[in-house]
Amino acid sequence: MAQITLSGKIRDFKDSHSDFQHVIAVEKNIVEPRLGADKKPVYLGGKGKTTTSKEHFDQWFRDVADVNQGKQLDIVLEDGNGDGVFTYENQEFFPIDNELFGNEGRKHNYHFTYEIHSAFTYQGHEQFMFTGDDDLWVFIDGKLVIDLGGVHDALTDTVDLKLVGGETQLKKELSSGETLVLEKGKNYSFELFFAERHTTKSHFQIETSLLLQPTPTVCIKSPDPKAAEPAKGKVYYVDTGKFLICAEEPVVQDTEIFYTVSGTATEGKDYKSINRSVTLPKGETEACIEVVPLVDAVACEQDETVVVTLQPGDGYELGDCRVAKVTIADAPPKKPNYLLICLILLVLVICGAWVYLH
Numbered sequence: 001m002a003q004i005t006l007s008g009k010i011r012d013f014k015d016s017h018s019d020f021q022h023v024i025a026v027e028k029n030i031v032e033p034r035l036g037a038d039k040k041p042v043y044l045g046g047k048g049k050t051t052t053s054k055e056h057f058d059q060w061f062r063d064v065a066d067v068n069q070g071k072q073l074d075i076v077l078e079d080g081n082g083d084g085v086f087t088y089e090n091q092e093f094f095p096i097d098n099e100l101f102g103n104e105g106r107k108h109n110y111h112f113t114y115e116i117h118s119a120f121t122y123q124g125h126e127q128f129m130f131t132g133d134d135d136l137w138v139f140i141d142g143k144l145v146i147d148l149g150g151v152h153d154a155l156t157d158t159v160d161l162k163l164v165g166g167e168t169q170l171k172k173e174l175s176s177g178e179t180l181v182l183e184k185g186k187n188y189s190f191e192l193f194f195a196e197r198h199t200t201k202s203h204f205q206i207e208t209s210l211l212l213q214p215t216p217t218v219c220i221k222s223p224d225p226k227a228a229e230p231a232k233g234k235v236y237y238v239d240t241g242k243f244l245i246c247a248e249e250p251v252v253q254d255t256e257i258f259y260t261v262s263g264t265a266t267e268g269k270d271y272k273s274i275n276r277s278v279t280l281p282k283g284e285t286e287a288c289i290e291v292v293p294l295v296d297a298v299a300c301e302q303d304e305t306v307v308v309t310l311q312p313g314d315g316y317e318l319g320d321c322r323v324a325k326v327t328i329a330d331a332p333p334k335k336p337n338y339l340l341i342c343l344i345l346l347v348l349v350i351c352g353a354w355v356y357l358h
Contacts, residue, residue: 002079004086004212008116008192009317011061011068012100012109018052019060020111020197025049027150030057030135033176035142038312039117041193050150050197060113061193069100072217073114077206084209093132093196093204110199116192117317118212119253124163124170124184131156131205135195141188143178154203161210187253189314216247216280218257219321220310229270229293229331241291241326243308247280247316255280257287258311265304265328270296274308291326304328 015021027050031041040061043054051057059067073095077086094108103109120126130136130146133154138146145159161182163170170182182188190212196202220243227241245257258277267273272292280287291306310322 004077005074005214006077006116006118006212007072007074007214008114009070010073010096010112010114011070012096013068013111014101015104015111018056022197023050024151024198026152028147030149031137031144033144033178035139035191039191041137046149060195061115071100085207087207089205091203093202106199110196110202112196114194117215118190119187119215119315120190120210120212121187122182122184126161126209127158128208128210129156129158132194132203133201134197137193139191140180143174143180144176145174145180151198213252214249215315215317216249216251216255217317217319218245218247218310219319220245220308220324221321222324222326225326226329227291227293227326228329230295231331238292243289243324243326245278245280245287247285250283250285251280253282255315256313257316258313260309260311261306263305263307265306270294270304270328271306293328295331301330
């Protein structure tokens with residue numbers, strides 16, 4: 001049986017949160033028709049019925065200490081009859097019962113959000129259907145294609161991405177006023193954001209012919225965290241440091257990972273300049289960033305650091321280990337040239353003996 005496994009982040013909230021166990025109402029336009037730069041929904045507010053503020057909404061899909069607790073959650077879509085339609089259906093979608101903040105005295109843990117980031121290669125015949133409660137927003141190529149916002153019983157919506165005739169480009173006018181443009185054979189992002197905000201039901205159903213790909217989760221570490229400046233005159237040997245960016249599974253396409261570089265060492269002076277992104281090649285799980293120290297004019301200086309911090313980007317998620325450090329030690333003190341010293345002493349002895357004999 002063909003399957004698609006999608007990984008996402010589920011976050012648990014207490015029912016004391018202002019937007020949970022709140023007003024019951026269908027409410028569209030809670031979010032902007034385009035995703036934000038950080039791949040999160042941007043608060044628009046709707047009619048202000050079921051949400052209380054941008055500040056509170058921005059906590060739904062972000063890790064906030066003492067406000068939510070999160071974990072990874074995988075769901076498996078199955079194509080049981082081989083027709084190319086993959087389905088996940090759970091009419092009792094309570095995946096964190098007795099976990100994280102717990103059930104708060106109820107039968108189930110009702111108050112949580114769930115987000116999935118994925119991608120697909122557009123084939124020209126796909127559909128995506130969702131049925132569920134409560135809020136559900138689906139974005140393709142960063143544009144809102146399904147809006148089932150609000151606290152409500154199970155609702156259904158479908159986005160049809162089928163091409164007509166021999167066309168190779170889809171131009172679909174969306175209810176938001178945006179136009180979704182898809183080229184056959186090209187890759188596009190897919191994002192799903194779900195919220196369960198009220199007792200007593202939780203229905204979650206997907207039916208799709210999109211061949212959604214798992215989004216890799218990437219982390220960074222320092223397998224070689226110590227480097228040293230080369231001694232003057234010995235630049236042929238450099239003690240380098242190393243960062244390693246790792247994905248949990250081989251990536252399904254070339255994936256560019258972005259990061260910032262900081263620390264107490266000066267780039268271009270204490271070490272060679274570092275690019276601000278690296279590509280994980282298709283089928284690979286690792287990419288290396290090398291720290292190459294340079295000779296500088298400062299003697300006996302303290303150890304200096306290079307810090308790399310992963311940044312959000314298209315086609316990947318950030319794991320827990322987002323920051324790593326390499327330490328650059330000062331060049332070792334130059335050792336005396338004993339051979340030269342011996343030659344000088346020998347010359348002095350010979351000269352002294354010649355003077356003595358004459």
